[in-house]
Amino acid sequence: LYPHVARSRPEIAGRITSMLLEMENSEVLMLLQSEQHLQAKVDEARRLLELYSNVSPPVNPAEIAGQPPEVQRQYFGERLYPRVARYQPELAGKITGMLLGLERHELLEVFESEQTLQSKVEEARRIILLHVDEVAPPCTAAELAEQPPELQKQFLGERLFPRVAYHQPVLAGKITGTLLMEMTNEDLMELLKSKEMLLDQVNEARRVIEENAGIAGKPPAVQKQIIGERLFPQVLQYYPLLAGKLTGMMLEMDNSDLLVLLDSSQLLKDKVEEAKLVLDTTCGPDAHLLTDELLLQAEQPLADIEAQQPTPWFAEPEPTGDLESESSQASPVLSPLAEGK
Structure with a gap:
């Protein structure tokens, strides 16, 4: 793979090759068989490297005081897009366009608070999925x-x-x-x-x-057991004393979500830290010293924790699984910026 990547990006071929090798072997083989697909993946990896290696420019509204609205929109958009792309790279352009429709004081709060940014990005993502035919x-x-x-x-x-x-x-x-x-x-x-x-x-x-992953066709309980046996050793390396409890909490997630965690060390680490935070909040930092009975209250599904979203600034119905009926009830979404990764 490396020689193929080096032909177009010799200066960062090693890093890009490492990124591509995170894919499934079958996907990598398909890249080797198609120069066009390989080049598209190389370009995608290059954009991600540029995105995560560059720091978004600081925001100073005084710099654009008195400028036309389109100039101000471009100013904020250039600084907002990299921040949004850290959380939703595939939808960064659309979400950035939606956030630029916020009132000025709300937009500045997004720049000042990472928690507010994450919340707004997640709300916008949900809206996009509900209004997909209008947005894309x-x-x-x-x-x-x-x-x-x-x-x-x-x-x-x-x-x-x-x-x-x-x-x-x-x-x-x-x-x-x-x-x-x-x-x-x-x-x-x-x-x-x-x-x-x-x-x-x-x-x-x-x-x-x-x-x-070797779980197709097996009963749900058996699937969970297989995934749990693979998950536990990986959780063990982060929190040995709490590995059992944290693994149990994470196994409340859907199997498809767990398979993604097993395929990505970074996503797994993030989810382990999230579970540890829930445990600390419920039982304190010395949870490993408590009995199993006291820890049971902390073992609520992570999926339920993630579902507790703040009230969005958009008024939208909760998804019911019927994309067509949801879309027919929804109001239009703000026009997004040109998409980019």
């Missing part, structure tokens, strides 16, 4: 033809990702990438138009992921 409408053949050939897959991916995320939020990136590599542009355009066809493809991709 299916494209026509003419619109796709206007894109350079090397960017057409990315163009389709920007419209496909939020639709996949509605059904599988944690696996959305992996499933979207698989569909982009395996399907032709014509088939992808049909997929964007048909909710039934999309759901079938998403379910099939999830089945393949579970099959690769």
